[in-house]
Amino acid sequence: MNCEHARQALLDSLDSPIPAELDEAMRNHVGNCEACRGFAERQRALDVRLTAAAPVVSLSSEFRSSLQAELSDHPIPIPSWPESLPDIAHLAGCAFAILLLLVALPQYSAAILAAGMGFTLVTYFLQAVVRSSLT
Amino acid sequence: MDENVQQLLRRKRYAEALEELLNRYETKVFRMAVTFLKDPARAEEVTQDIFLKLWQALPYYDGRASPGTWLYTIARNTCLSASRSDFYRKTVPLDSRKECAALRPAIQSDLELEQSINRLPEIQQVVITLFYLQEKRVDEVARMLGIPEGTVKSHLHRARLALGEMMKEAQ
Numbered sequence: 289m290n291c292e293h294a295r296q297a298l299l300d301s302l303d304s305p306i307p308a309e310l311d312e313a314m315r316n317h318v319g320n321c322e323a324c325r326g327f328a329e330r331q332r333a334l335d336v337r338l339t340a341a342a343p344v345v346s347l348s349s350e351f352r353s354s355l356q357a358e359l360s361d362h363p364i365p366i367p368s369w370p371e372s373l374p375d376i377a378h379l380a381g382c383a384f385a386i387l388l389l390l391v392a393l394p395q396y397s398a399a400i401l402a403a404g405m406g407f408t409l410v411t412y413f414l415q416a417v418v419r420s421s422l423t
Numbered sequence: 424m425d426e427n428v429q430q431l432l433r434r435k436r437y438a439e440a441l442e443e444l445l446n447r448y449e450t451k452v453f454r455m456a457v458t459f460l461k462d463p464a465r466a467e468e469v470t471q472d473i474f475l476k477l478w479q480a481l482p483y484y485d486g487r488a489s490p491g492t493w494l495y496t497i498a499r500n501t502c503l504s505a506s507r508s509d510f511y512r513k514t515v516p517l518d519s520r521k522e523c524a525a526l527r528p529a530i531q532s533d534l535e536l537e538q539s540i541n542r543l544p545e546i547q548q549v550v551i552t553l554f555y556l557q558e559k560r561v562d563e564v565a566r567m568l569g570i571p572e573g574t575v576k577s578h579l580h581r582a583r584l585a586l587g588e589m590m591k592e593a594q
Contacts, residue, residue, distance in 0.1 A: 299580045303554075303561050330587045341536050342555035345463055347453050347470065352445070355471050359478055364437050371485070420487075 289317045294324050302335050378415060382408040428490040437481045444494060445474065452498045454556040455567050458549055459502035469505045473498045495567045539589045540582075547582040550575055 297314040318328045386404035431440035456466035553564045565572040
């Protein structure tokens with residue numbers, strides 16, 4: 289293991305536990321390399337300082353009661369139509385338009401079917417994107 | 424736990440779903456708000472706003488993301504807009520109270536360390552503060568910020584290297 293790998297492994301070990309073999313190889317390298325030993329000591333000291341400095345923050349005891357009061361002032365909005373209604377309306381509209389065109393222009397039926405399917409898929413994707421951005 | 428919430432939402436038992444989400448996420452969301460806003464009293468107000476928004480959005484949950492990830496998205500957007508705005512929404516009961524369970528801003532008990540963290544790029548400040556406030560969970564920080572775990576680690580490593588250099592200079 290070289291210095292770069294040892295330092296990477298050390299930094300990884302501060303994020304979460306690393307495999308035992310990697311940990312042992314890193315410790316062996318750090319034990320024999322003065323520069324990496326200094327790096328490891330600084331990083332471990334920094335980790336201890338950061339851990340100690342992070343405050344144990346918690347919500348006040350009044351948080352829940354205050355939130356409950358707000359919730360009762362803001363009743364949950366019940367959707368006025370089923371969630372699938374926009375999809376059903378979209379697909380029914382496209383199917384109706386395709387049928388209408390097939391009846392009016394039977395000589396172009398293959399092209400109408402292909403274009404209609406393509407249009408349906410593209411607009412379905414677009415309206416899904418718009419809906420997800422609104423919710 | 425998130426599966427329980429999904430089941431409750433499917434059955435339209437919104438009050439119970441919110442209770443479950445509060446039990447699991449209120450402290451995490453609050454710590455996230457503290458990280459972004461650096462003011463626990465304001466963070467508590469914003470946490471209330473986040474759960475209020477969640478409550479109103481529960482009927483529209485579509486199941487594409489887990490409820491926790493969905494909540495973190497609402498929390499992140501609300502924290503970002505609150506931190507950018509001087510006119511964040513206020514709620515009377517919490518405004519009138521001066522004290523909070525924790526009054527210290529994030530990473531303030533070590534002044535030298537705080538000053539060093541403030542010299543880091545903003546994303547590194549957020550990642551390293553969240554990591555230590557959220558009990559050193561890379562996966563949780565990644566979910567909160569909506570970025571891959573590898574990106575969190577990369578920011579953490581850069582922050583550690585920069586802070587290590589600052590400590591070396593200070594010695």
